[in-house]
Amino acid sequence: xxxxxxxxxxxxxxxxxxxxxxxxxxxxxxxxxxxxxxxxxxxxxxxxxxxxxxxxxxxxxxxxxxxxxxxxxxxxxxxxxxxxxxxxxxxxxxxxxxxxxxxxxxxxxxxxxxxxxxxxxxxxxxxxxxxxxxxxxxxxxxxxxxxxxxxxxxxxxxxxxxxxxxxxxxxxxxxxxxxxxxxxxxxxxxxxxxxxxxxxxxxxxxxxxxxxxxxxxxxxxxxxxxxxxxxxxxxxxxxxxxxxxxxxxxxxxxxxxxxxxxxxxxxxxxxxxxxxxxxxxxxxxxxxxxxxxxxxxxxxxxxxxxxxxxxxxxxxxxxxxxxxxxxxxxxxxxxxxxxxxxxxxxxxxxxxxxxxxxxxxxxxxxxxxxxxxxxxxxxxxxxxxxxxxxxxxxxxxxxxxxxxxxxxxxxxxxxxxxxxxxxxxxxxxxxxxxxxxxxxxxxxxxxxxxxxxxxxxxxxxxxx
Numbered sequence: 001x002x003x004x005x006x007x008x009x010x011x012x013x014x015x016x017x018x019x020x021x022x023x024x025x026x027x028x029x030x031x032x033x034x035x036x037x038x039x040x041x042x043x044x045x046x047x048x049x050x051x052x053x054x055x056x057x058x059x060x061x062x063x064x065x066x067x068x069x070x071x072x073x074x075x076x077x078x079x080x081x082x083x084x085x086x087x088x089x090x091x092x093x094x095x096x097x098x099x100x101x102x103x104x105x106x107x108x109x110x111x112x113x114x115x116x117x118x119x120x121x122x123x124x125x126x127x128x129x130x131x132x133x134x135x136x137x138x139x140x141x142x143x144x145x146x147x148x149x150x151x152x153x154x155x156x157x158x159x160x161x162x163x164x165x166x167x168x169x170x171x172x173x174x175x176x177x178x179x180x181x182x183x184x185x186x187x188x189x190x191x192x193x194x195x196x197x198x199x200x201x202x203x204x205x206x207x208x209x210x211x212x213x214x215x216x217x218x219x220x221x222x223x224x225x226x227x228x229x230x231x232x233x234x235x236x237x238x239x240x241x242x243x244x245x246x247x248x249x250x251x252x253x254x255x256x257x258x259x260x261x262x263x264x265x266x267x268x269x270x271x272x273x274x275x276x277x278x279x280x281x282x283x284x285x286x287x288x289x290x291x292x293x294x295x296x297x298x299x300x301x302x303x304x305x306x307x308x309x310x311x312x313x314x315x316x317x318x319x320x321x322x323x324x325x326x327x328x329x330x331x332x333x334x335x336x337x338x339x340x341x342x343x344x345x346x347x348x349x350x351x352x353x354x355x356x357x358x359x360x361x362x363x364x365x366x367x368x369x370x371x372x373x374x375x376x377x378x379x380x381x382x383x384x385x386x387x388x389x390x391x392x393x394x395x396x397x398x399x400x401x402x403x404x405x406x407x408x409x410x411x412x413x414x415x416x417x418x419x420x421x422x423x424x425x426x427x428x429x430x431x432x433x434x435x436x437x438x439x440x441x442x443x444x445x446x447x448x449x450x451x452x453x454x455x456x457x458x459x460x461x462x463x464x
Contacts, residue, residue: 029066029073032263036162036192043074047157048165049176051079051128051150052374053237054196055167056137060145060241065266067146076149078157083128085119085138086371093131093141094120103144107134110147139374143238155183163192166217169375170199170285171368173213177220184221192256193217193228198284199377202384208391209460210326210384212281214252226253229260230281231271234339236347243268251277279323279331286322287341287348288378289385290315293417294345295354296431310435311413316341317443318411322385324450325394325407326460350378357420358428364421379421386418394457410446412437 033044044066048059059077066073085093094116097103107113112134118124128138129152135145151157158164158180168176173195184191197213211219214228233248240246247270250257257273264271274280294311301307319341323330331337345351353376356362362370368379386408388394395404408415416434419426434440 025065026069026072028263029069032259033072035259038162041071043070043072044163045161046073046075046163046165047151047161048075048077048167049154049157049180050167050169050172051077051132051137052167052169053137053139055165056132056139056145056148057237057241058165058167058196059148060135061266061269062264063148064146074149076151076157077132078151078154079129079132081127081129081152083138085126085128085131087119087122089138089141089372090116090119090126093126093136096141096144100144103135106147110134139372140238141372143241145241154179159183159187161191162189163194166193166195166197166213168197169377170197170201170213170216171375171377171380173197174201174216174220177217181221190223190227192260193221193223194250194260195228195230195281196232197377198232198281198288199381200282200285200384202388204387204391208388208394210282210388212278212285214277214281226255228252229257230277230284231264232280232284232340233271234343235269236343240269246270247272249274249280251275251280274331276327276331278327280337282323282326283319283331283337283340285377285381286319286385287344288350288376289381289417290319290341290378290413291344291348291350292354292357292376292378292382292421293413293431295351295356296358296420296428297354297435298351299355299358300428300432307432307435311431312345313443314435314440315345315413317446318413321410321446321450322389322407325389325457349373350376353378354428364424382414382417383422386414386422388460389414394460410449412440 029044036044038044046062048055056077059075062075067075097107097116104113107116115124115126119126129150131138132148133150135147137143137145154176166173195213195217199213201211201216203209203211214225214230217223217228218225229250229252231248231250233246235246235248245268249272250261250264251274254275261271261273293315294308297307297311352373353362353370357364368376370376389408389411390406392406394407396407396410397403398405398409412434416426416430420428420430
């Protein structure tokens with residue numbers, strides 16, 4: 001369904017309840033609770049693991065939609081304790097608070113304003129979990145959220161959760177969910193897990209293959225793969241919270257994806273469902289890889305539309321090429337998948353990272369976790385995809401030289417990003433040199449090669 005119908009109904013107490021596609025919010029909640037077999041006195045319990053921008057916004061959207069039904073719905077968010085807020089961030093946060101009368105009044109009403117005054121003056125230290133309770137995500141303090149229930153003890157957060165939302169970077173997903181599995185040993189019911197994470201790991205034994213975040217969660221916890229889903233789409237977290245119209249896809253087994261799409265859908269945030277978990281999750285990692293390069297190109301060419309379009313043509317053809325190795329019939333790079341790539345190249349944190357590297361305002365020695373932005377997942381994904389596609393055991397026949405070559409040899413942009421970001425043997429200028437290489441083939445040729453050969457390698461997904 002493309003559109004949605006929104007109306008208002010008035011409850012007996014005079015309050016207004018939103019209706020969406022014929023169901024008000026309480027009816028939607030009751031319908032999903034019945035699917036999970038929840039009793040009348042047992043609330044639906046959701047926990048978001050990780051408090052990055054998207055994880056925090058996702059939790060806040062659900063809190064604002066269903067949080068009023070306290071006997072039927074509970075949501076909490078877990079993040080590690082002890083992360084101090086810098087003095088500069090505290091000063092900026094104070095400016096944000098005082099620029100918003102509604103936020104200022106809310107903090108005063110909650111007797112929470114004074115600590116921000118003291119932090120502004122340097123008289124106390126704020127902590128990330130502390131400010132998140134007041135609705136401030138450390139990675140996007142310019143966009144205040146609703147207050148959230150924050151838990152710093154992982155066992156307390158997850159032990160009885162019906163739905164677990166993975167908002168962690170892919171580089172942290174396995175470790176945290178291995179710990180979670182210890183707290184679930186005596187569980188009777190099986191939770192549903194929604195992963196928002198974008199990125200992959202590469203494993204070379206017994207054969208080269210990739211491991212996506214949903215697979216990491218499945219392996220770490222033993223939760224059946226049909227209970228692990230991926231949600232992604234063309235969106236920027238702050239813009240979604242500010243009610244800009246957006247859409248997303250939830251991918252996985254039909255049993256859960258269809259009811260979850262209905263439960264998560266809001267008038268400004270339309271959620272469709274799709275069965276192709278592999279392509280969407282892999283594309284989620286790939287778009288972060290190529291967004292870094294897009295940022296470099298934008299900075300080095302003074303936002304040249306022509307240069308950015310040339311880059312877009314080559315990077316999308318490489319993405320299509322790679323997905324044809326990983327999926328027998330991958331979802332076409334069109335619609336939401338293409339839009340997700342576009343918005344990430346346009347405005348995501350990975351594109352920002354590429355821009356700042358090219359401008360010299362940050363450097364690789366600062367690491368992949370940047371203050372105010374969070375984890376730049378594209379960096380580790382560059383290394384993972386390059387390592388996988390450089391394996392000689394995956395060789396393909398070069399169309400012109402007619403000899404076996406590793407798949408990465410058909411991905412010049414990926415190769416260049418690897419040399420810039422991982423081995424650091426080239427500067428950011430190398431991305432322009434790669435684009436301007438006179439020996440580059442038409443991007444269409446790469447796509448035709450991928451679509452016309454028996455490229456699909458089940459072993460790349462650790463499948464027989």
